[in-house]
Amino acid sequence: MVSRELRHALRGLAAPAAVLDRDAFDANLDTLRLRARGLPIRVATKSLRTPAAIERALSQPGYSGVLTYSLPEALNLHARGIRDILLGYPSVDRASIRALLAEAGATANITLMIDCTAHLDIIDEVRTELAAAEAPDREADSGAGASVRICIDVDSSYRLGEGLLGDRVHIGARRSPIRDAEAAALLAEQVHARPGAELVGLMFYEGQIAGTADAGRSPRQTAIRAMQRRSIAELAKRRTAVVAAVRDLGELEFVNGGGTGSFESSAAEGTLSELAAGSGLFSPGLFDGYTRFRHEPAAYFVTPVVRRPGPGWVTVFKGGFIASGVPGVDRLPTIAWPPDLAYSGLEGPGEVQTPLHGAGAEDLRIGDLVWFRHAKAGELAEHFNDLIVVSGSRIVETWSTYRGEGLVL
CATH class of the missing domain: 2.40.37.20 (D-serine dehydratase-like domain)
Known part of the structure; x- marks a missing residue:
């Protein structure tokens, strides 16, 4: 229900218009922080897409760094002075990669996401082109320039009967081909061996838990809750193995995971160094269908x-x-x-x-x-x-x- 005070504030306002209840937004900041159980929260900017809202979240205790959607967005936020920027998705935008390599300080503050060596190849190709343009009389060196910070995206979906059925019953986002410890370690080795690349983190997004409403008594909702319980247990075991295998090859600055809908299980698991969330600050309509938490519509x-x-x-x-x-x-x-x-x-x-x-x-x-x-x-x-x-x-x-x-x- 929209409060009388909120409705009064918009009397006579030209509409259609978008409205933010700042008091509810601030209450949601506090709620997310409590749900995180002491883990820092990286702000998922795609869920806000409003610089002042992003900056307000980052000004609060418990919030550190951002998770962006695209490289142009990351560069824009970097130009605003925001630091510790993790790109949530791989980028093949060569013009933006060129801008990243050329902009002072950007490679030290922006981390690119990958899930295969082809993503590394594109970065190297842009680096080579940039080096050749800067020194046309010298042989281009694909390892020239500052190191690029790299994070590996690991598939966190649930696969029912995976041992027998493979990926035929895949529940969750279709993201990375990297799923187990062996594949993650192999890609990590290739990053470590690549001149100009520095592996700094791992990311896991469990959309089947964080982004799937579970409230209700229908057979479908009952099945969703059962799936989520099994997925939480399966992912904890698999994520622990992946993180251990990659850390055997070198130190990691962060292991990112979660989402507004899975803070409880993600924070309790013990493998993550940070959580990511953004939607919970606005609390859109889809969030009315969760049993694990309640935020204020903002x-x-x-x-x-x-x-x-x-x-x-x-x-x-x-x-x-x-x-x-x-x-x-x-x-x-x-x-x-x-x-x-x-x-x-x-x-x-x-x-x-x-x-x-x-x-x-x-x-x-x-x-x-x-x-x-x-x-x-x-x-x-x-x-x-x-x-x-x-x-x-x-x-x-x-x-x-x-x-x-x-x-x-």
């Missing part, structure tokens, strides 16, 4: 009523901000206020208009605001240039999103 979008097409119905402007992933009802925005409103079964949330019906429509007038929560956290920022920041019943700030600053991830 990010909304509001849009005005523009029609009353019939008794019990209103139509709001726009509203069709559908989340990525497998299409389904859980990808639709959650109607946050007023209560007792539902989507039209024939239209749903639309690009230009969204009809709503129910008892909550009776007291709405033309121009009144209806409040929604996006199903996912960071994707809200892809639709708005700014977040209207509210504390109590007052608008206190306006924070530009990546979109508002013209940053393309």
